Amino acid sequence: MTIAQYLLLSSVLFCIGIYGVLARKNGVMVLMSIELILNAVNINLVAFSALTDNIAGEVFALFVIAIAAAEVGVGLAIVLLIFRNKKSVDLSEIDQMKG
Amino acid sequence: MVAQNVFFAILALLMIVSALKVVTTNNIVHAALWLVLVLAGVAGQFLLLGAEFVGVTQILVYIGAVIVLLLFGVMLTKASIGDEENINMPNRVLPAVIGTLMFAVMSYSIIDSYRGKELPKETVTNAAMVSDSIFSDYIIPFEAVSVLLLAALIGAVVIARKEVA
Numbered sequence: 309m310t311i312a313q314y315l316l317l318s319s320v321l322f323c324i325g326i327y328g329v330l331a332r333k334n335g336v337m338v339l340m341s342i343e344l345i346l347n348a349v350n351i352n353l354v355a356f357s358a359l360t361d362n363i364a365g366e367v368f369a370l371f372v373i374a375i376a377a378a379e380v381g382v383g384l385a386i387v388l389l390i391f392r393n394k395k396s397v398d399l400s401e402i403d404q405m406k407g
Numbered sequence: 408m409v410a411q412n413v414f415f416a417i418l419a420l421l422m423i424v425s426a427l428k429v430v431t432t433n434n435i436v437h438a439a440l441w442l443v444l445v446l447a448g449v450a451g452q453f454l455l456l457g458a459e460f461v462g463v464t465q466i467l468v469y470i471g472a473v474i475v476l477l478l479f480g481v482m483l484t485k486a487s488i489g490d491e492e493n494i495n496m497p498n499r500v501l502p503a504v505i506g507t508l509m510f511a512v513m514s515y516s517i518i519d520s521y522r523g524k525e526l527p528k529e530t531v532t533n534a535a536m537v538s539d540s541i542f543s544d545y546i547i548p549f550e551a552v553s554v555l556l557l558a559a560l561i562g563a564v565v566i567a568r569k570e571v572a
Contacts, residue, residue, distance in 0.1 A: 309411050312521045314452070316514055317419045321426055321445070323510040328430035330502035334494040336435060336480045340442050343473065344426055347449045350465075358456045358530050363540045366532060369453075369461050370541070373468050374552045378559035380473050384480040385567035391484045392569075398493065 314355035322348035335387040335397040339380055346376045414455060422448035433490045435481050439474060446470050457531040460538075 321344055328341025350369045357365025391397050425444035432438050446469040453462035496502070541549050 309526045311524050315517045319513040320423055323506040324426040327502045327506035331496050331499045333496050354453055354456050354458045358526050366458050366461050367540050367545050371552055377468055378556050380476055381563045382559050385563040388567050397484045
């Protein structure tokens with residue numbers, strides 16, 4: 309196995325996640341795409357950890373997993389609050405800050 | 408080595424197809440279920456790389472907790488169970504172009520710098536090695552993450568609860 313195949317797989321996932329963040333309008337769908345991006349980063353961390361035989365990459369992958377869990381918790385709370393106030397989670401309607 | 412490459416190819420194909428489904432399907436519940444496949448594939452790749460503990464944590468935290476949380480979000484925002492209209496931006500060509508361009512740049516630089524570099528064989532790291540590292544070198548980041556999780560927990564409760572007069 310080469311390192312490049314893992315890096316290419318993770319960049320495919322990353323770019324699909326980027327497309328999802330930009331092309332989706334529903335708040336929950338954008339959060340799912342962010343999960344794709346974070347998982348792409350984790351594949352990179354673990355692959356480099358195996359390449360350099362250094363455990364730090366795996367430890368940081370665990371930290372990323374913990375932070376992703378916190379992020380999705382707070383993100384969903386924000387989406388729920390938006391839903392309660394506007395009766396929709398359509399991100400293109402949230403434009404009160406637009407000048 | 409050949410068997411590992413075959414498993415890598417199967418998992419990678421599964422993950423890419425499921426990830427494309429996550430960002431293209433019009434049914435929010437189906438998108439969450441496709442995301443389960445992607446996350447399971449990532450866990451499989453971790454196991455293939457010999458990272459046992461990270462693979463198991465991936466299944467426990469992502470498939471066990473994050474997906475359930477996302478499905479709760481879907482239910483609480485009253486999404487319909489069937490197909491949903493109006494969940495995509497009107498202009499989806501530009502995001503696709505941006506994604507493809509980013510992939511082109513990244514894959515060029517990856518192939519340019521890591522072509523043919525083999526991973527070392529048989530580097531299994533078990534939970535004991537990971538925990539030794541966390542509780543010696545990375546004890547301060549570990550404590551910071553635990554405080555962050557507490558803060559996120561309290562923050563989520565404060566943000567999402569109903570105002571009681």
